[in-house]
Amino acid sequence: MNATDSPLDKPAGPASSDAGDAASAEQDTPFTEQRTFGIYWLLLAVAAALLILLPEEAKWVTTKRGWYTQPMIGPAIGLSVLMIFTAVRLMISFRLIWLRSIDPIDSLLDTLSNYRVALFSSALFFLYINTLSVFGFALATLMFVTTLLWLSRLLDRFWFACTLGTVSALILIFRVGVSVWLPDVWLYELLPEDLATFANQYL
Amino acid sequence: MMETLLLGLSEVSNINVLLAILIGALIGVTIGSIPGLEPAGVMAILLPLSFSMEPLAGVTLLLGVYGGAWYGGAIPAILMNTPGTPVAVLTTYDGYPMAKRGEGKKALSIAYTASFVGGIISVMSLVLLAPLLSQIATHFGSAEFAMLAVLGMIFVVLAHRKHVLEAAMMLGLGIFLGTVGLDRSYNTQTYTFDQEWLLGGIPLVPAVIGLFAMSQAFVLLSQKGGDSQVTKLTGDGFFGGALTLLKHKITVIRSATLGVVMGLLPGVGEFGSQFFSYTLAQKFSKNPENFGNGEPAGLIASETSNNAVTASVMIPLLAFGIPADALMAMLLAVFMVHNYIPGPTLFAERPEFISGLYISLFMMNVIVFLYLSVATRWIVNLTRIRGRFIGAFILVLGFIGSYSQNYQFSDALIALGFAIFGYMLRKNDIPAVPIILGLVLGPVFLTRFKQALGVSNGDLTIFLTRPISLTLLSLTVGSILIYAWSQLKNRQTVTP
Numbered sequence: 001m002n003a004t005d006s007p008l009d010k011p012a013g014p015a016s017s018d019a020g021d022a023a024s025a026e027q028d029t030p031f032t033e034q035r036t037f038g039i040y041w042l043l044l045a046v047a048a049a050l051l052i053l054l055p056e057e058a059k060w061v062t063t064k065r066g067w068y069t070q071p072m073i074g075p076a077i078g079l080s081v082l083m084i085f086t087a088v089r090l091m092i093s094f095r096l097i098w099l100r101s102i103d104p105i106d107s108l109l110d111t112l113s114n115y116r117v118a119l120f121s122s123a124l125f126f127l128y129i130n131t132l133s134v135f136g137f138a139l140a141t142l143m144f145v146t147t148l149l150w151l152s153r154l155l156d157r158f159w160f161a162c163t164l165g166t167v168s169a170l171i172l173i174f175r176v177g178v179s180v181w182l183p184d185v186w187l188y189e190l191l192p193e194d195l196a197t198f199a200n201q202y203l
Numbered sequence: 204m205m206e207t208l209l210l211g212l213s214e215v216s217n218i219n220v221l222l223a224i225l226i227g228a229l230i231g232v233t234i235g236s237i238p239g240l241e242p243a244g245v246m247a248i249l250l251p252l253s254f255s256m257e258p259l260a261g262v263t264l265l266l267g268v269y270g271g272a273w274y275g276g277a278i279p280a281i282l283m284n285t286p287g288t289p290v291a292v293l294t295t296y297d298g299y300p301m302a303k304r305g306e307g308k309k310a311l312s313i314a315y316t317a318s319f320v321g322g323i324i325s326v327m328s329l330v331l332l333a334p335l336l337s338q339i340a341t342h343f344g345s346a347e348f349a350m351l352a353v354l355g356m357i358f359v360v361l362a363h364r365k366h367v368l369e370a371a372m373m374l375g376l377g378i379f380l381g382t383v384g385l386d387r388s389y390n391t392q393t394y395t396f397d398q399e400w401l402l403g404g405i406p407l408v409p410a411v412i413g414l415f416a417m418s419q420a421f422v423l424l425s426q427k428g429g430d431s432q433v434t435k436l437t438g439d440g441f442f443g444g445a446l447t448l449l450k451h452k453i454t455v456i457r458s459a460t461l462g463v464v465m466g467l468l469p470g471v472g473e474f475g476s477q478f479f480s481y482t483l484a485q486k487f488s489k490n491p492e493n494f495g496n497g498e499p500a501g502l503i504a505s506e507t508s509n510n511a512v513t514a515s516v517m518i519p520l521l522a523f524g525i526p527a528d529a530l531m532a533m534l535l536a537v538f539m540v541h542n543y544i545p546g547p548t549l550f551a552e553r554p555e556f557i558s559g560l561y562i563s564l565f566m567m568n569v570i571v572f573l574y575l576s577v578a579t580r581w582i583v584n585l586t587r588i589r590g591r592f593i594g595a596f597i598l599v600l601g602f603i604g605s606y607s608q609n610y611q612f613s614d615a616l617i618a619l620g621f622a623i624f625g626y627m628l629r630k631n632d633i634p635a636v637p638i639i640l641g642l643v644l645g646p647v648f649l650t651r652f653k654q655a656l657g658v659s660n661g662d663l664t665i666f667l668t669r670p671i672s673l674t675l676l677s678l679t680v681g682s683i684l685i686y687a688w689s690q691l692k693n694r695q696t697v698t699p
Contacts, residue, residue, distance in 0.1 A: 039631045043372065050379070050394070057394045058382075068656040071393050074382035074649045078641070081375025089368045117425035118626045125598055125619055129612050141599050148595040152424055159592060166596055170603075178252065180607045 037093050040086055047083040054079070120151060136185040137175060138203040142167050175202050211558025214259055215566065223260040224267055224563050228570045231271020235278070236585040238285045239423050240593060242272035243530055244416030248597075248604040250408050250533050258541040259556055262534060263563040269530055270322060270513045270564070273473065274571045277314035277506060278579065279586045282307060287586075290473035293481050293505040300497030310502060312444030315575050317455065317503045320448060321510035322568040324459040325466065329514040329521075330561050332467075336522035337547045343523070345654035346665050350675035352648035355525045357679050358469040359640045361686050369633040377641015380405045382649070400613050407536055407642060409605040409614045411529065413621025414628075414635045417601040421626045423594030451500050454484050458504045462511025467518055469527040469640075473509040480508035514564050521545050521557070525647070529639040 050057075058072035067073075112119070128144040135143065145163050149155040174180045188199040214220065230249075234240045246265050253261030276288035281298035294314060301310035343351070356374055363370035383394045384404030395401040448455055458480035465476035484504035485494045494501045517534070519525045524545040526532040538545055543553060550557055575582070605618035628635050659665035666672050 039627055039633070043376075047375075053394075057392075057396070058386075059391055061389045061391060063389070066656060066661045068653050068661060069388055071382075071386035071389060071391050073653075074645070075379050075394055077649075078375050078377070078379030078382060078645065082372055082379060083375075085368050085371040085375060089372065092368070114630060115626070118421040118623060121421055121424055121594075121598065122619055122623055125602070126616070128598075129602065129615055132612075145595045145599065148424065148598070149591065152591040152595075154589055154591045159589075162592065163595075170596075170599065174603055174607075178255075178607075180603060181610055 037090060040090050040093070044083065044086045044090060047079050047086060050075075051079045051083060117152075121148065124148060124151075132185075133183045134186045136187055136199060136203050137182055138167060138171055139187070141170065171203065207554045207558045208562075210555035211560075211562050214555050214559030215562045217257070217260070219257055219260045220263060220559065220563065223256065223264040224567050225570060227264040227267020228271045228567050229267075229574065231268040231273075232275035232571055232574060232582065233271075233585060234268065235272035235275020235287045235291075236582050237588055237593060238279045238283065238287050238586065239419070239426070239590045240597075241288060241415065241419055242269050244412075244419045244597065245272075246530060246533055247408070247411040247416045248600045250411065250536065251604050251608040253537050254540045254608065258537070258543055259559045259563065261537045261541070262560065263567070265530075265534055265537065266513075266517075266564060267567050270510070270567050271571050273510050273513060274315065274318045274322075274575055275582070277311065277318065278582060281310045281314060282583060283586055290477055290509045291505075292474075293477050294502060296481075296495045297498050297501035297505070300495070301499075301502070304497060306497070309443055309447070310497075311579055312576075313447050313499055313502050314444070314506045315572055316444030316448050317458075317506035318510040319568055319572040320455055321459050321462055321507035322513060322571075323565070325463055325511045325514035326561060326564045326568065328463040328466075328511075329517055329564070332515070333518045333521045333557075334550055336518060337550045340523050341547045342671060344669070344672075345651040345658065346669050346672040347675065348523070349648055349651035349655055350666060350672045350679070351523055351525055352644045352651065354675050354679045354682075355469040355519070355527070356637075356640060356644050356648070357682055359528075359637050361682055362468075362475060363634050363637070366632065366634055367686070370637045373628075373634060374637040374641045377638040377643075378645035378648075379641075380410070380638070381642045381645035388653075400611075405642065406608075406614060406617060407532075407639075408608050409618035410621050410642065411533060411639060412601050412605045413618035413623075414625040414638060415529070416597055416604070417618055417622030418625030418629055418635075420594040420597035420601065421622065422629060423590040423597065426590040426594070447499050448503060451503050453487075454500050454503050455507050457483060457487075458507035459511040462508040463515040465508075466512035466515030466527070469519060469525065473512045476508040476512050477505050480504040521549065522547075526640070526643055529636045532639050532643040535643060 054072055054076060058075050060072065061070060063069065124144060124147055128140055131140045131143070134140070142163065145167065146155065146160065149159055149163065175182075182200075184200050185203075188196040188203075190196075191199060215224075230245065231242065234242055234245050246268050249264060249268065253264050255261075256264065272288050273290060276286060276291035277294050277298065279285045279287040280291040280294035281302050284295050284299040286292045286295055298310045298314060301307070360367055360370040360374055379394075381404070383401055384392075385395075385402050386393050392402070458476075461480045461483070462473075462476040465473075465479070468475075481494075481501060481504045484500050485491045488494065488498070488500055490498065516527045516531060519527050520531045520535060522545070524535070526535045535545065543549055543556065601618055601622070602615045605614045606612060608614065625635050627633075655665050656663070666676055
């Protein structure tokens with residue numbers, strides 16, 4: 001390597017940092033051309049809609065205490081900053097968007113494909129929360145983690161045993177040790193009273 | 204002084220505090236050793252737990268995780284060429300080539316010793332500078348605090364060098380989110396859409412857990428690949444690092460100083476300090492061509508500087524109540540829950556807490572250093588845990604963390620909402636940290652801004668007529684101008 005070449009010019013590696021800004025800039029990545037900047041359009045639309053709702057959602061108060069005490073000042077500052085910088089960002093990206101035609105259906109399918117793991121996991125997480133009062137923390141957590149591992153093709157005897165061990169540790173730490181309270185569970189109602197009380201308290 | 208020290212020692216000798224230091228440090232090292240797992244996420248998960256602990260124990264638990272992770276991050280960086288934490292990126296440049304040529308133990312020893320020296324210098328800077336700056340803070344009124352909050356927010360935005368526009372967007376979003384809820388001055392609702400669960404505002408803990416921990420879980424769940432390729436741990440013992448550091452003492456001092464200074468600047472943090480330290484170490488080196496090929500000075504610069512930030516980053520928080528990054532915003536939440544208001548009054552009213560904090564940080568560095576020096580051969584095995592397995596359990600921990608603060612499932616769903624948004628941000632290289640800073644510093648700014656204008660009957664010149672306020676405002680404007688000038692210069696250099 002040349003003395004003037006800094007290793008800092010190398011790609012930043014697999015980890016990226018928010019604060020550290022290790023991720024590559026737009027102009028550094030060959031994938032830029034593929035981007036539709038959908039998130040910026042979404043943020044712009046949300047900011048605009050919220051700004052339109054400002055008089056409704058942060059009402060003007062009749063007062064002699066001065067304009068600066070109005071409840072709408074804070075949201076107006078925040079939303080204006082969001083909207084202005086999103087608009088500037090989109091204007092800068094406009095050349096890239098303009099240069100190529102966008103097929104909205106293709107674009108939507110690409111986005112869904114990119115986010116499929118997050119979408120599946122979120123749906124399962126939602127289901128997990130709703131099944132907690134049906135199956136209880138222990139069983140619902142075991143089912144949730146096992147399903148996630150199965151979907152990500154990591155479910156074999158070894159990882160299932162690891163899951164069992166980790167779920168047991170979580171129960172010991174949080175349900176027994178820290179006493180995290182959870183509502184009574186439907187399934188435990190089927191058990192004898194003493195056992196049901198124990199299960200509701202610890203499982 | 205001696206009395207305060209003794210008070211601090213009695214605070215730390217509490218078994219709960221000792222356990223918090225130990226557990227925090229061990230969790231921190233573990234997190235750092237597992238690539239893909241970030242301390243911010245785990246701190247967010249532990250945040251509700253720390254609320255129920257004694258103030259010093261709660262704070263030291265989180266600080267242990269924070270400090271320990273930077274030490275542990277060197278292990279996968281050196282043995283796998285994969286940074287355990289984002290700030291260990293530069294550690295891979297020289298650490299991994301050393302491991303490849305059979306000097307793995309030496310590289311780890313250098314990394315641990317450099318981190319230890321950086322960490323201790325950082326604690327010393329906290330001990331010396333925090334009380335000094337808190338004395339300055341006694342001269343601060345509302346106008347000064349408002350301007351300090353603005354300066355903090357601007358620094359956070361400018362620190363995201365290549366993503367300044369995105370950071371500004373997210374800061375605006377954070378400021379907006381900080382205003383949602385009941386306006387206490389007039390008892391009116393702001394952007395609640397008549398939803399009762401929004402009356403108390405956007406809860407910080409679920410937001411942080413969603414943005415940092417659960418979104419990271421989605422990233423881990425989408426990871427592919429089998430077992431990690433770990434370079435064999437070979438070479439001399441673990442205690443030779445100190446000698447190498449002595450040979451490069453100038454690099455150590457320079458990197459530690461840079462780390463301390465960078466820690467004082469909101470948003471700049473570990474990566475900024477590491478970058479500058481590494482660049483300077485290379486510039487001043489007799490063998491700059493060796494950098495990137497296993498040069499110990501590069502490893503020393505990188506590891507000393509990132510650990511020198513860990514305590515100095517607390518100085519703005521302790522002295523002014525202004526968090527420099529999202530992790531410090533979480534610590535501020537712990538302070539607030541226990542009604543410990545950072546600033547000069549905390550130094551005057553709770554000297555035993557402050558002194559205890561210093562001693563805990565010192566102990567944390569010693570514990571982590573000793574633990575790593577002895578247990579690395581076993582810790583290395585953590586690098587083999589599959590990301591998908593960790594991801595699944597982070598979601599469970601995210602649920603426990605967000606739910607257990609108020610025992611409301613709605614908080615877990617708020618965390619899920621922020622997780623999806625956080626994942627979208629990660630996919631689009633948009634920083635999430637400014638959202639949290641906006642959420643925390645936005646209300647500070649708005650409250651102080653209103654108070655200052657209340658004093659001056661709405662006269663905006665109050666921010667110009669008070670010397671400290673004017674200085675802070677000048678720093679803000681100056682920082683923006685310097686950034687704009689550097690951008691313009693860069694563009695002119697690129698364009699022929």
